[in-house]
Amino acid sequence: MPSLIDLRRRIRSVRNTQHFTKAMKMVSAARLRRAQARVLAARPYATIFGQVLANVAAAVAGDERLGMHPLLAQRPERRILLVLLTADRGLAGAFNTNLIKASQQFLEKHSGVTVELETIGRKGRDFHRKRQAGIVAEYTGISQRMEYAQAAAIAREIAGRFERAEIDAVYLLYNEFKSLLAARLTVRRLLPVAVAEQGRRIDYIYEQPPAELLRRLLPRYAEIEIYQAMLESAAAEHAARMTAMDQATTNAGEMIASLTLYMNRVRQASITKEIIEVVSGAGAQ
Numbered sequence: 001m002p003s004l005i006d007l008r009r010r011i012r013s014v015r016n017t018q019h020f021t022k023a024m025k026m027v028s029a030a031r032l033r034r035a036q037a038r039v040l041a042a043r044p045y046a047t048i049f050g051q052v053l054a055n056v057a058a059a060v061a062g063d064e065r066l067g068m069h070p071l072l073a074q075r076p077e078r079r080i081l082l083v084l085l086t087a088d089r090g091l092a093g094a095f096n097t098n099l100i101k102a103s104q105q106f107l108e109k110h111s112g113v114t115v116e117l118e119t120i121g122r123k124g125r126d127f128h129r130k131r132q133a134g135i136v137a138e139y140t141g142i143s144q145r146m147e148y149a150q151a152a153a154i155a156r157e158i159a160g161r162f163e164r165a166e167i168d169a170v171y172l173l174y175n176e177f178k179s180l181l182a183a184r185l186t187v188r189r190l191l192p193v194a195v196a197e198q199g200r201r202i203d204y205i206y207e208q209p210p211a212e213l214l215r216r217l218l219p220r221y222a223e224i225e226i227y228q229a230m231l232e233s234a235a236a237e238h239a240a241r242m243t244a245m246d247q248a249t250t251n252a253g254e255m256i257a258s259l260t261l262y263m264n265r266v267r268q269a270s271i272t273k274e275i276i277e278v279v280s281g282a283g284a285q
Contacts, residue, residue, distance in 0.1 A: 008263065021248040021249045035235035036177070056204070056210050057195035060211045071159060078114065080168065081136075081158065084099065084118070084121070085173065086099050086125075088140055089123075092240040103117075103124065103128070117135045118136055155226045158170055158226075162192070169191060172189075173186070178236075183236035
């Protein structure tokens with residue numbers, strides 16, 4: 001049976017942990033509000049941009065220059081680049097675990113071809129680095145700043161490799177923010193761009209050739225898709241961490257109550273034992 005001192009130490013330790021998890025919950029809640037606002041503000045722009053891109057592509061569907069654009073080149077997927085977006089820190093429930101499992105499934109599914117990894121976030125990088133996966137680029141600390149310039153730089157690097165035919169397809173793997181309690185694991189093909197699958201046909205009045213406009217829109221599309229994925233991942237991460245810390249705080253409170261009850265029983269038993277010893281000693285005299 002543990003002593004009263006051991007029980008008090010354990011209760012103090014659990015209470016300190018509860019203070020820590022409660023503080024982390026409050027921090028994640030504040031960050032979640034900002035991240036959610038950015039996601040909701042960016043979604044309409046990304047959706048409309050995809051529709052505009054599809055309409056411009058439809059306007060030049062009969063132009064041979066459409067098929068000549070390198071970001072639209074359809075090739076057999078022999079060399080694939082998987083962009084994995086995870087968090088830089090843990091304590092977010094199953095947020096990172098689900099992403100890592102999905103990346104392993106992706107690698108197993110495409111075991112017959114060459115798959116390279118580009119990780120955004122420390123957790124995904126550390127996991128695959130230990131297993132000596134083919135990581136060609138890694139980015140950490142991006143979720144703390146989340147700037148469009150960072151997404152644009154990553155997109156330009158990926159698009160350049162695709163244009164040079166170093167890779168045949170690019171996929172994004174991330175958690176899409178749905179609500180405070182739910183996130184959807186998403187695997188999306190980024191390149192080659194599938195413009196025919198987006199939007200509904202609208203005829204525009206063009207001041208410049210549609211083919212030239214399409215040539216300028218395609219690189220920007222890759223930048224927006226990566227930036228949107230980063231925003232979705234950041235919001236989902238804060239929501240997962242807030243939920244996990246809230247549950248941890250509740251569990252810590254229940255453990256404190258249970259330990260306190262057990263400590264009181266131990267103390268009561270100790271007092272009862274001392275009384276019995278005193279009474280027995282008095283009776284013996």
